[in-house]
Amino acid sequence: MPDNATPELTAFSWVPPMPRGLVRDLRVRWVLEEMGQPYRTRLFDHRTDGAETRRPDQPFGQVPAFRQGDVALFESGAICLWLAERDPALMPQDEAARARVLSWIFAALNSVEPNILMLQYVTLFDGDKPGATEFAPTARSRLSDRLGQLSEALCENEWIAGPFSVADVLMVSVLRQLGRGDNLDPFPNLVAYVARGEARPAFQRALAAHMADFVED
Amino acid sequence: MPDNATPELTAFSWVPPMPRGLVRDLRVRWVLEEMGQPYRTRLFDHRTDGAETRRPDQPFGQVPAFRQGDVALFESGAICLWLAERDPALMPQDEAARARVLSWIFAALNSVEPNILMLQYVTLFDGDKPGATEFAPTARSRLSDRLGQLSEALCENEWIAGPFSVADVLMVSVLRQLGRGDNLDPFPNLVAYVARGEARPAFQRALAAHMADFVED
Numbered sequence: 001m002p003d004n005a006t007p008e009l010t011a012f013s014w015v016p017p018m019p020r021g022l023v024r025d026l027r028v029r030w031v032l033e034e035m036g037q038p039y040r041t042r043l044f045d046h047r048t049d050g051a052e053t054r055r056p057d058q059p060f061g062q063v064p065a066f067r068q069g070d071v072a073l074f075e076s077g078a079i080c081l082w083l084a085e086r087d088p089a090l091m092p093q094d095e096a097a098r099a100r101v102l103s104w105i106f107a108a109l110n111s112v113e114p115n116i117l118m119l120q121y122v123t124l125f126d127g128d129k130p131g132a133t134e135f136a137p138t139a140r141s142r143l144s145d146r147l148g149q150l151s152e153a154l155c156e157n158e159w160i161a162g163p164f165s166v167a168d169v170l171m172v173s174v175l176r177q178l179g180r181g182d183n184l185d186p187f188p189n190l191v192a193y194v195a196r197g198e199a200r201p202a203f204q205r206a207l208a209a210h211m212a213d214f215v216e217d
Numbered sequence: 218m219p220d221n222a223t224p225e226l227t228a229f230s231w232v233p234p235m236p237r238g239l240v241r242d243l244r245v246r247w248v249l250e251e252m253g254q255p256y257r258t259r260l261f262d263h264r265t266d267g268a269e270t271r272r273p274d275q276p277f278g279q280v281p282a283f284r285q286g287d288v289a290l291f292e293s294g295a296i297c298l299w300l301a302e303r304d305p306a307l308m309p310q311d312e313a314a315r316a317r318v319l320s321w322i323f324a325a326l327n328s329v330e331p332n333i334l335m336l337q338y339v340t341l342f343d344g345d346k347p348g349a350t351e352f353a354p355t356a357r358s359r360l361s362d363r364l365g366q367l368s369e370a371l372c373e374n375e376w377i378a379g380p381f382s383v384a385d386v387l388m389v390s391v392l393r394q395l396g397r398g399d400n401l402d403p404f405p406n407l408v409a410y411v412a413r414g415e416a417r418p419a420f421q422r423a424l425a426a427h428m429a430d431f432v433e434d
Contacts, residue, residue: 018363019267020292034392059324059366059367059369059370060324060328060363060366062328070312070313071312071313071316072316072317073314073317073319073320073321074320074324075319075320075324075327075328076323077317077323077326077327078316078320078322078323078324080320081319081323082316083402087376095287095288096287096289099288099289099290099295099299099391100289100290102290102292102295102298102299102347103290103291103295105295106292106293106294106295106326107276107277107292107295107357109294109323109326109327110294110326110327110330111277111279111292111333114331114334114335116329117331117335118331118334118335118338119362121335121355121356121359122348126352126355126359129352129355130348130351130352130354130355131339131347131348131350131351131352131353131355132348132355133348134347134348134351134352135343135346135347135348135349135351135352136348137347138338138343138346138347138348139338142338142343146277149276149277149278150276152276153276193300194365
Protein backbone atom coordinates (compact mmCIF):
# COMPACT_ATOMS: atom_id res chain seq x y z
CA MET A 1 0.00 0.00 0.00
CA PRO A 2 1.53 3.33 -1.02
CA ASP A 3 0.93 5.21 2.23
CA ASN A 4 1.49 8.50 0.44
CA ALA A 5 -1.42 7.99 -1.99
CA THR A 6 -4.25 10.46 -1.33
CA PRO A 7 -7.21 8.65 0.27
CA GLU A 8 -10.55 8.90 -1.52
CA LEU A 9 -13.84 8.79 0.33
CA THR A 10 -17.38 8.54 -1.05
CA ALA A 11 -19.96 10.93 0.39
CA PHE A 12 -23.20 12.64 -0.61
CA SER A 13 -23.52 15.98 -2.38
CA TRP A 14 -27.19 16.06 -1.40
CA VAL A 15 -29.28 14.52 1.39
CA PRO A 16 -32.39 15.99 3.08
CA PRO A 17 -31.62 18.63 5.75
CA MET A 18 -32.11 16.34 8.77
CA PRO A 19 -29.27 13.84 8.25
CA ARG A 20 -26.79 16.58 7.28
CA GLY A 21 -24.07 16.53 9.92
CA LEU A 22 -24.77 12.86 10.66
CA VAL A 23 -23.97 10.87 7.49
CA ARG A 24 -21.26 8.36 8.21
CA ASP A 25 -18.57 9.77 5.96
CA LEU A 26 -18.23 12.33 8.80
CA ARG A 27 -16.80 9.63 11.09
CA VAL A 28 -14.03 8.91 8.60
CA ARG A 29 -13.41 12.61 7.90
CA TRP A 30 -12.99 13.13 11.66
CA VAL A 31 -10.31 10.41 11.85
CA LEU A 32 -8.55 11.82 8.77
CA GLU A 33 -8.57 15.31 10.33
CA GLU A 34 -7.18 13.97 13.63
CA MET A 35 -4.37 12.43 11.56
CA GLY A 36 -3.80 15.58 9.51
CA GLN A 37 -4.26 13.37 6.45
CA PRO A 38 -5.51 15.18 3.32
CA TYR A 39 -8.15 13.33 1.31
CA ARG A 40 -10.50 13.84 -1.58
CA THR A 41 -14.18 12.98 -1.86
CA ARG A 42 -16.18 11.34 -4.63
CA LEU A 43 -19.75 12.59 -4.33
CA PHE A 44 -23.16 11.07 -5.05
CA ASP A 45 -26.47 12.93 -5.23
CA HIS A 46 -28.99 11.03 -3.11
CA ARG A 47 -31.83 12.28 -5.37
CA THR A 48 -30.41 11.00 -8.65
CA ASP A 49 -27.73 8.42 -7.84
CA GLY A 50 -29.55 5.28 -6.72
CA ALA A 51 -28.10 2.61 -4.45
CA GLU A 52 -27.02 0.76 -7.61
CA THR A 53 -24.64 3.59 -8.46
CA ARG A 54 -22.93 3.19 -5.11
CA ARG A 55 -23.05 -0.62 -5.06
CA PRO A 56 -19.72 -1.25 -6.80
CA ASP A 57 -17.96 0.41 -3.83
CA GLN A 58 -20.41 -0.46 -1.05
CA PRO A 59 -22.46 -3.69 -1.07
CA PHE A 60 -25.38 -2.04 0.77
CA GLY A 61 -25.43 1.00 -1.51
CA GLN A 62 -24.37 3.32 1.32
CA VAL A 63 -21.57 5.79 1.93
CA PRO A 64 -18.74 5.95 2.84
CA ALA A 65 -16.48 3.71 0.84
CA PHE A 66 -12.76 4.33 0.97
CA ARG A 67 -9.74 3.81 -1.25
CA GLN A 68 -6.04 4.46 -0.70
CA GLY A 69 -3.61 2.99 -3.21
CA ASP A 70 -4.70 -0.62 -3.77
CA VAL A 71 -6.60 -0.84 -0.49
CA ALA A 72 -10.40 -0.53 -0.57
CA LEU A 73 -12.66 -0.59 2.46
CA PHE A 74 -16.30 0.00 3.28
CA GLU A 75 -18.15 0.32 6.64
CA SER A 76 -17.16 3.46 8.51
CA GLY A 77 -16.08 1.36 11.52
CA ALA A 78 -13.63 -0.65 9.41
CA ILE A 79 -12.27 2.46 7.67
CA CYS A 80 -11.79 4.32 10.97
CA LEU A 81 -10.03 1.35 12.55
CA TRP A 82 -7.79 0.78 9.52
CA LEU A 83 -6.77 4.45 9.47
CA ALA A 84 -6.28 4.63 13.25
CA GLU A 85 -3.87 1.70 13.09
CA ARG A 86 -1.60 4.10 11.23
CA ASP A 87 -1.59 6.72 14.02
CA PRO A 88 -0.56 5.89 17.62
CA ALA A 89 -2.47 9.01 18.77
CA LEU A 90 -5.69 7.26 17.72
CA MET A 91 -4.79 3.63 18.45
CA PRO A 92 -2.22 2.92 21.18
CA GLN A 93 0.52 0.43 20.41
CA ASP A 94 0.69 -1.05 23.91
CA GLU A 95 -1.25 -4.31 23.61
CA ALA A 96 -3.39 -3.95 26.75
CA ALA A 97 -4.35 -0.37 25.82
CA ARG A 98 -5.04 -1.39 22.22
CA ALA A 99 -7.34 -4.18 23.47
CA ARG A 100 -9.35 -1.62 25.47
CA VAL A 101 -9.76 0.60 22.41
CA LEU A 102 -10.78 -2.35 20.22
CA SER A 103 -13.37 -3.39 22.82
CA TRP A 104 -14.94 0.07 22.89
CA ILE A 105 -14.96 0.38 19.08
CA PHE A 106 -17.14 -2.72 18.91
CA ALA A 107 -19.19 -1.64 21.93
CA ALA A 108 -20.08 1.60 20.12
CA LEU A 109 -21.10 -0.14 16.90
CA ASN A 110 -22.57 -3.44 18.10
CA SER A 111 -23.88 -2.71 21.63
CA VAL A 112 -24.88 0.98 21.62
CA GLU A 113 -25.70 1.88 18.02
CA PRO A 114 -28.23 -0.94 17.39
CA ASN A 115 -30.39 0.41 20.25
CA ILE A 116 -30.23 3.90 18.78
CA LEU A 117 -31.05 2.54 15.34
CA MET A 118 -34.10 0.71 16.68
CA LEU A 119 -35.43 3.94 18.17
CA GLN A 120 -34.71 5.77 14.90
CA TYR A 121 -36.62 3.14 12.94
CA VAL A 122 -39.79 3.43 15.04
CA THR A 123 -39.67 7.23 15.37
CA LEU A 124 -38.16 8.35 12.05
CA PHE A 125 -37.45 6.01 9.13
CA ASP A 126 -40.50 3.79 9.74
CA GLY A 127 -42.36 6.06 12.14
CA ASP A 128 -45.47 5.93 9.94
CA LYS A 129 -45.65 2.13 9.89
CA PRO A 130 -48.18 0.10 11.95
CA GLY A 131 -47.08 -0.40 15.57
CA ALA A 132 -44.20 2.09 15.34
CA THR A 133 -45.64 4.72 17.67
CA GLU A 134 -46.84 2.12 20.16
CA PHE A 135 -43.46 0.36 20.22
CA ALA A 136 -41.43 3.57 20.59
CA PRO A 137 -41.58 3.68 24.44
CA THR A 138 -40.17 0.13 24.59
CA ALA A 139 -37.34 1.05 22.22
CA ARG A 140 -36.69 4.18 24.28
CA SER A 141 -36.54 2.16 27.50
CA ARG A 142 -34.10 -0.39 26.00
CA LEU A 143 -31.89 2.46 24.82
CA SER A 144 -32.08 4.18 28.19
CA ASP A 145 -30.90 1.01 29.96
CA ARG A 146 -27.93 0.77 27.61
CA LEU A 147 -27.06 4.44 27.98
CA GLY A 148 -27.19 4.03 31.77
CA GLN A 149 -24.60 1.26 31.57
CA LEU A 150 -22.45 3.37 29.24
CA SER A 151 -22.74 6.33 31.61
CA GLU A 152 -21.54 4.16 34.51
CA ALA A 153 -18.62 2.86 32.44
CA LEU A 154 -17.56 6.37 31.37
CA CYS A 155 -17.94 7.58 34.96
CA GLU A 156 -15.97 10.80 35.40
CA ASN A 157 -13.38 9.87 32.76
CA GLU A 158 -12.67 12.25 29.92
CA TRP A 159 -12.62 9.55 27.21
CA ILE A 160 -14.02 6.04 27.02
CA ALA A 161 -10.91 3.85 26.68
CA GLY A 162 -8.09 5.81 28.34
CA PRO A 163 -6.60 8.74 26.40
CA PHE A 164 -8.55 10.02 23.38
CA SER A 165 -8.67 7.34 20.67
CA VAL A 166 -10.59 6.17 17.62
CA ALA A 167 -13.05 4.55 20.06
CA ASP A 168 -14.12 8.08 21.06
CA VAL A 169 -14.57 9.13 17.43
CA LEU A 170 -16.97 6.23 16.99
CA MET A 171 -18.75 6.41 20.36
CA VAL A 172 -19.27 10.19 20.16
CA SER A 173 -20.45 9.85 16.55
CA VAL A 174 -22.90 7.13 17.56
CA LEU A 175 -24.28 9.21 20.46
CA ARG A 176 -24.51 12.36 18.31
CA GLN A 177 -27.33 10.67 16.39
CA LEU A 178 -29.53 11.25 19.45
CA GLY A 179 -29.18 14.93 18.62
CA ARG A 180 -30.99 17.47 20.69
CA GLY A 181 -33.61 14.97 21.85
CA ASP A 182 -34.05 14.21 25.55
CA ASN A 183 -32.63 10.67 25.47
CA LEU A 184 -29.16 11.70 26.65
CA ASP A 185 -30.33 14.30 29.21
CA PRO A 186 -30.57 11.87 32.16
CA PHE A 187 -26.84 11.21 31.71
CA PRO A 188 -24.98 14.51 32.13
CA ASN A 189 -21.59 12.81 31.81
CA LEU A 190 -22.58 11.51 28.36
CA VAL A 191 -23.85 14.94 27.31
CA ALA A 192 -20.51 16.45 28.38
CA TYR A 193 -18.61 13.64 26.65
CA VAL A 194 -20.33 14.32 23.31
CA ALA A 195 -19.67 18.05 23.73
CA ARG A 196 -15.99 17.32 24.42
CA GLY A 197 -15.75 15.31 21.23
CA GLU A 198 -17.55 17.94 19.18
CA ALA A 199 -15.25 20.65 20.57
CA ARG A 200 -12.15 19.05 19.10
CA PRO A 201 -10.72 21.15 16.24
CA ALA A 202 -10.43 18.03 14.07
CA PHE A 203 -14.15 17.32 14.51
CA GLN A 204 -15.00 20.91 13.65
CA ARG A 205 -12.89 20.78 10.48
CA ALA A 206 -14.45 17.45 9.52
CA LEU A 207 -17.97 18.76 10.08
CA ALA A 208 -17.28 21.89 8.05
CA ALA A 209 -15.92 19.82 5.14
CA HIS A 210 -18.86 17.40 5.39
CA MET A 211 -21.37 20.27 5.27
CA ALA A 212 -19.47 22.13 2.52
CA ASP A 213 -19.82 19.14 0.19
CA PHE A 214 -23.63 19.48 0.20
CA VAL A 215 -25.25 21.56 -2.53
CA GLU A 216 -27.99 23.87 -1.31
CA ASP A 217 -31.00 21.93 -2.66
CA MET B 218 1.54 -10.00 26.37
CA PRO B 219 2.59 -13.59 27.14
CA ASP B 220 1.10 -15.28 24.09
CA ASN B 221 1.46 -18.65 25.77
CA ALA B 222 -0.85 -17.78 28.67
CA THR B 223 -4.09 -19.78 28.55
CA PRO B 224 -6.96 -17.53 27.44
CA GLU B 225 -9.95 -17.30 29.74
CA LEU B 226 -13.46 -16.66 28.47
CA THR B 227 -16.63 -15.89 30.41
CA ALA B 228 -19.75 -17.83 29.44
CA PHE B 229 -23.01 -19.04 30.99
CA SER B 230 -23.55 -22.32 32.83
CA TRP B 231 -27.29 -21.81 32.46
CA VAL B 232 -29.55 -19.95 30.04
CA PRO B 233 -33.08 -20.90 28.91
CA PRO B 234 -33.17 -23.59 26.19
CA MET B 235 -33.81 -21.21 23.26
CA PRO B 236 -30.56 -19.18 23.27
CA ARG B 237 -28.41 -22.28 23.85
CA GLY B 238 -26.19 -22.62 20.80
CA LEU B 239 -26.43 -18.87 20.15
CA VAL B 240 -24.82 -17.08 23.11
CA ARG B 241 -21.92 -14.98 21.92
CA ASP B 242 -19.14 -16.84 23.71
CA LEU B 243 -19.67 -19.38 20.89
CA ARG B 244 -18.25 -16.91 18.36
CA VAL B 245 -15.03 -16.65 20.34
CA ARG B 246 -14.87 -20.41 20.99
CA TRP B 247 -15.17 -20.94 17.20
CA VAL B 248 -12.18 -18.67 16.54
CA LEU B 249 -10.17 -20.36 19.30
CA GLU B 250 -10.97 -23.79 17.81
CA GLU B 251 -9.98 -22.64 14.30
CA MET B 252 -6.64 -21.58 15.86
CA GLY B 253 -6.21 -24.79 17.84
CA GLN B 254 -5.83 -22.58 20.90
CA PRO B 255 -6.79 -24.21 24.23
CA TYR B 256 -8.78 -22.00 26.63
CA ARG B 257 -10.66 -22.19 29.88
CA THR B 258 -14.08 -20.78 30.74
CA ARG B 259 -15.32 -18.89 33.78
CA LEU B 260 -19.02 -19.56 34.08
CA PHE B 261 -22.01 -17.55 35.33
CA ASP B 262 -25.47 -18.88 36.06
CA HIS B 263 -28.00 -16.57 34.37
CA ARG B 264 -30.58 -17.40 37.10
CA THR B 265 -28.47 -16.41 40.08
CA ASP B 266 -25.58 -14.26 38.82
CA GLY B 267 -27.07 -10.86 37.97
CA ALA B 268 -25.62 -8.41 35.46
CA GLU B 269 -23.77 -6.80 38.38
CA THR B 270 -21.73 -9.99 38.86
CA ARG B 271 -20.55 -9.81 35.26
CA ARG B 272 -20.10 -6.02 35.18
CA PRO B 273 -16.45 -5.94 36.33
CA ASP B 274 -15.50 -7.81 33.13
CA GLN B 275 -18.20 -6.53 30.80
CA PRO B 276 -19.72 -3.04 31.13
CA PHE B 277 -23.11 -4.18 29.80
CA GLY B 278 -23.25 -7.23 32.09
CA GLN B 279 -23.03 -9.63 29.17
CA VAL B 280 -20.79 -12.50 28.12
CA PRO B 281 -18.21 -13.06 26.76
CA ALA B 282 -15.33 -11.22 28.34
CA PHE B 283 -11.82 -12.42 27.59
CA ARG B 284 -8.42 -12.39 29.27
CA GLN B 285 -5.02 -13.59 28.13
CA GLY B 286 -2.01 -12.55 30.17
CA ASP B 287 -2.42 -8.82 30.87
CA VAL B 288 -4.77 -8.26 27.94
CA ALA B 289 -8.51 -7.98 28.67
CA LEU B 290 -11.22 -7.54 26.03
CA PHE B 291 -15.00 -7.56 25.84
CA GLU B 292 -17.39 -7.56 22.84
CA SER B 293 -17.22 -10.78 20.87
CA GLY B 294 -16.35 -8.84 17.71
CA ALA B 295 -13.30 -7.26 19.35
CA ILE B 296 -12.17 -10.55 20.88
CA CYS B 297 -12.54 -12.44 17.58
CA LEU B 298 -10.62 -9.75 15.68
CA TRP B 299 -7.85 -9.57 18.29
CA LEU B 300 -7.41 -13.34 18.22
CA ALA B 301 -7.59 -13.55 14.42
CA GLU B 302 -4.77 -11.04 14.13
CA ARG B 303 -2.61 -13.79 15.62
CA ASP B 304 -3.47 -16.33 12.91
CA PRO B 305 -2.93 -15.63 9.19
CA ALA B 306 -5.46 -18.39 8.41
CA LEU B 307 -8.17 -16.18 9.93
CA MET B 308 -6.84 -12.72 9.03
CA PRO B 309 -4.70 -12.38 5.89
CA GLN B 310 -1.51 -10.35 6.16
CA ASP B 311 -1.70 -8.88 2.66
CA GLU B 312 -3.04 -5.36 3.25
CA ALA B 313 -5.71 -5.34 0.52
CA ALA B 314 -7.04 -8.74 1.63
CA ARG B 315 -6.96 -7.68 5.27
CA ALA B 316 -8.98 -4.55 4.41
CA ARG B 317 -11.65 -6.74 2.79
CA VAL B 318 -11.88 -8.92 5.89
CA LEU B 319 -12.07 -5.87 8.19
CA SER B 320 -14.87 -4.41 6.06
CA TRP B 321 -16.94 -7.59 6.29
CA ILE B 322 -16.36 -7.94 10.04
CA PHE B 323 -17.99 -4.55 10.54
CA ALA B 324 -20.64 -5.26 7.91
CA ALA B 325 -21.70 -8.35 9.88
CA LEU B 326 -21.91 -6.52 13.20
CA ASN B 327 -23.02 -3.02 12.22
CA SER B 328 -25.00 -3.48 8.97
CA VAL B 329 -26.54 -6.98 9.20
CA GLU B 330 -26.88 -7.79 12.91
CA PRO B 331 -28.81 -4.62 13.90
CA ASN B 332 -31.59 -5.59 11.46
CA ILE B 333 -31.73 -9.09 12.94
CA LEU B 334 -31.74 -7.66 16.44
CA MET B 335 -34.65 -5.36 15.61
CA LEU B 336 -36.70 -8.33 14.41
CA GLN B 337 -35.74 -10.30 17.53
CA TYR B 338 -36.87 -7.43 19.76
CA VAL B 339 -40.34 -7.20 18.21
CA THR B 340 -40.85 -10.96 17.92
CA LEU B 341 -39.00 -12.35 20.95
CA PHE B 342 -37.48 -10.18 23.69
CA ASP B 343 -40.21 -7.52 23.57
CA GLY B 344 -42.76 -9.45 21.54
CA ASP B 345 -45.42 -8.89 24.22
CA LYS B 346 -45.00 -5.10 24.26
CA PRO B 347 -47.50 -2.68 22.62
CA GLY B 348 -46.93 -2.32 18.88
CA ALA B 349 -44.47 -5.20 18.63
CA THR B 350 -46.67 -7.56 16.62
CA GLU B 351 -47.85 -4.76 14.33
CA PHE B 352 -44.31 -3.55 13.67
CA ALA B 353 -42.87 -7.02 13.02
CA PRO B 354 -43.68 -7.06 9.25
CA THR B 355 -41.79 -3.76 8.81
CA ALA B 356 -38.77 -5.13 10.70
CA ARG B 357 -38.98 -8.30 8.60
CA SER B 358 -39.06 -6.28 5.38
CA ARG B 359 -36.04 -4.15 6.40
CA LEU B 360 -34.13 -7.32 7.24
CA SER B 361 -35.14 -8.96 3.97
CA ASP B 362 -33.79 -5.98 1.98
CA ARG B 363 -30.47 -6.21 3.80
CA LEU B 364 -30.25 -9.99 3.34
CA GLY B 365 -30.95 -9.51 -0.38
CA GLN B 366 -27.96 -7.18 -0.65
CA LEU B 367 -25.81 -9.62 1.31
CA SER B 368 -26.93 -12.47 -0.92
CA GLU B 369 -25.92 -10.48 -4.01
CA ALA B 370 -22.54 -9.68 -2.47
CA LEU B 371 -21.86 -13.31 -1.56
CA CYS B 372 -23.01 -14.41 -5.01
CA GLU B 373 -21.65 -17.88 -5.74
CA ASN B 374 -18.56 -17.40 -3.59
CA GLU B 375 -17.76 -19.90 -0.87
CA TRP B 376 -16.84 -17.28 1.75
CA ILE B 377 -17.65 -13.59 2.13
CA ALA B 378 -14.22 -11.90 1.92
CA GLY B 379 -12.03 -14.23 -0.14
CA PRO B 380 -10.71 -17.40 1.54
CA PHE B 381 -12.30 -18.40 4.87
CA SER B 382 -11.57 -15.77 7.53
CA VAL B 383 -12.76 -14.36 10.85
CA ALA B 384 -15.31 -12.35 8.82
CA ASP B 385 -17.07 -15.64 8.05
CA VAL B 386 -17.05 -16.68 11.72
CA LEU B 387 -18.87 -13.45 12.52
CA MET B 388 -21.20 -13.30 9.50
CA VAL B 389 -22.25 -16.97 9.82
CA SER B 390 -22.75 -16.48 13.58
CA VAL B 391 -24.89 -13.41 12.95
CA LEU B 392 -27.03 -15.22 10.35
CA ARG B 393 -27.37 -18.34 12.55
CA GLN B 394 -29.53 -16.25 14.90
CA LEU B 395 -32.27 -16.44 12.24
CA GLY B 396 -32.36 -20.15 13.05
CA ARG B 397 -34.84 -22.35 11.32
CA GLY B 398 -37.20 -19.47 10.59
CA ASP B 399 -38.13 -18.60 7.01
CA ASN B 400 -36.21 -15.31 6.82
CA LEU B 401 -33.19 -16.87 5.10
CA ASP B 402 -35.14 -19.21 2.80
CA PRO B 403 -35.50 -16.73 -0.10
CA PHE B 404 -31.69 -16.65 -0.30
CA PRO B 405 -30.45 -20.20 -0.96
CA ASN B 406 -26.84 -19.05 -1.23
CA LEU B 407 -27.03 -17.65 2.31
CA VAL B 408 -28.62 -20.87 3.61
CA ALA B 409 -25.78 -22.86 2.00
CA TYR B 410 -23.21 -20.39 3.37
CA VAL B 411 -24.44 -20.84 6.95
CA ALA B 412 -24.44 -24.63 6.48
CA ARG B 413 -20.85 -24.47 5.18
CA GLY B 414 -19.79 -22.55 8.27
CA GLU B 415 -21.60 -24.90 10.63
CA ALA B 416 -20.01 -27.92 8.91
CA ARG B 417 -16.50 -26.83 9.81
CA PRO B 418 -14.94 -29.16 12.42
CA ALA B 419 -13.83 -26.14 14.48
CA PHE B 420 -17.42 -24.87 14.65
CA GLN B 421 -18.65 -28.31 15.68
CA ARG B 422 -16.05 -28.54 18.45
CA ALA B 423 -16.90 -25.02 19.63
CA LEU B 424 -20.63 -25.76 19.66
CA ALA B 425 -20.09 -28.99 21.59
CA ALA B 426 -17.97 -27.18 24.21
CA HIS B 427 -20.51 -24.33 24.42
CA MET B 428 -23.36 -26.80 24.99
CA ALA B 429 -21.36 -28.96 27.41
CA ASP B 430 -20.87 -25.98 29.74
CA PHE B 431 -24.62 -25.70 30.35
CA VAL B 432 -26.05 -27.55 33.32
CA GLU B 433 -29.31 -29.39 32.61
CA ASP B 434 -31.71 -27.03 34.41
